[in-house]
Amino acid sequence: MATTNVESINVSAGTAARKKKNVSIVPYLFIAPHLIFFTAFLAWPFIYGFYISLFRFDFLQPNNRPFVGLRNYANLFDPGSVQFPKFWNALGNTAEFILWSVLPLVGIALVLAVLLNRNYPGRGLFRTIFFAPYALSVTVAAVLWWWIFQQTGIVNQALQLIGLSPVNWLGDLPGAWVAITICTVWWTIGFNTIILLTALQEIPKSLYEAASLDGANSRQQFFLITIPMLRSVLVFVLTITLIASANLFGQPYIMTAGGPADGTQTVIYRIFFEGMLRGQMGTAAAMSIFVALLLLVLTYLNFKFFGQTEQQ
């Protein structure tokens, strides 16, 4: 009896093993549906994008697309080219928005996460409220704040109520950045908050207990336990926030149309303009690749800079 059992197990294990070897096509069938799309729309465009960037690729002139080598890239650095002034203006604007937005998006998210990490009645409700705008479309967020910051909008009405003069928020700088930044913080901060909250909840409580036994007050605990324990997650949040801010498009598209005088035209907006409205796919592809490289360098520096201090 015992022997037959062992034998049957051996046999079935053997067939299972053989089956696996024989039908090794099965795993490929599992991955194939995704892999086909992955190849067509993520792997191929990676190569195709470089290829396009080497041509004067006018969308509307399929028969006139001469090879221009690295001209499209060189044009980005040639002050005399058509692309140069608007492209660098857009890069500068994107950098400016990063300066406006990243600190509040990470800092306020940290404050909200700390507030939500305690135990008190109504905590779930506050979490629901803080996170709700993130579920909305960028169009809703942008149209809503566009209305709030209109010259006749509620913000200016409130200013007049307390005796201040109204501000042309969306038609002036830096007013337009203020409006776009507040809109962005309102819309997206829930995402960072949830990530930081999750990380906070994973810090062992015993650390705080030990610290308070040693007489550390809550501020000391925050800077000596919470921040160091959060460091790697903070670097992650900082990085994705940087990238998200560098990809700003919908808010200025809807709130300011890139104005005033291209003052909030971001780099994604510029690529959209160059490729889709001007039909210049070659230069737009070159811009995309240049911007992508910048973002990769930024990500790398971010991890290198903050990642190393973590190990020390």
Add this chain to the structure above:
Amino acid sequence: MTTLQKVQDIQETDVEIGESRLGKILFYLVLILFALFFVLPLLWMVVTAFKPFEEWLTPNWIPVNPTLENFTSIFNDKSLPVVNWFLNSLLIASLFTLVILIIDSLAGYAYARLEFPGKNLLFGLMLATLVMPGIMFLIPNYLTVARLGWIGSIQGVIVPGFAGVFGVFFMRQFFQSLPKELEEAAYIDGASVWRTFFSVILPLSKGPLITLGIITFLTSWNDFLWPLLILGGDRQELTLPVGLATLQGQYTFDYGKLMAGALVLTIPVLILYAVFQRYIIRSISMTGIKG
């Protein structure tokens, strides 16, 4: 011993009293201020949507003569087929989510549990694209979609998104957490890989599938730049977010109508959010852990 305990007790209660009075009031005050920052704009959208023309520019938080005329006029305007846009958005987001769930759970399972030559290479490639800024793919994918003749079509909006790797990683991570004994038992019973996947593994995956489904649906429902590129030319066939931007172009200063449109766009999302909040938040926490 007892005195030490007493001292500790006193200290603890001291701290609590100190916090419970001023600390607690301040704490709730800060929370409420933040909550107002998130809620008031939404409330202002609702209030404006129900205000008649004459009241749009008044700072009243309760309309004097509440009306539905903003809603009826955008729904009756034939040049702005809001109902079409709504159905389009629903169709696009549902189809997209359905396909993503199928192909990403299949692929995620293979990358988690099956052995095959080239697995590490392919998985490494997918990891690499995760770092690549999305802007790189915009222009070439637009050209691919144009060559396929899909500009202005629903396929053009949804198909390129099937390439995304987030769902594959998400499902893979879940499948890896399942005990291997489950499959081993099924194999010993003579079940094939397919059968094991469909009758043993998938029934255990409801939670992650719902989570991935919700987050995928929301992402697709809210997407703006890509559907704007693909559908931007034809007003009849827009998605709601793109349509709302068009509405803004058309109605520039008809704030009541704009807010009514925004509200139509917001309500399904907020319902979805209210019902599935737990799943959405969990999926985001997982993003963080992964990073």
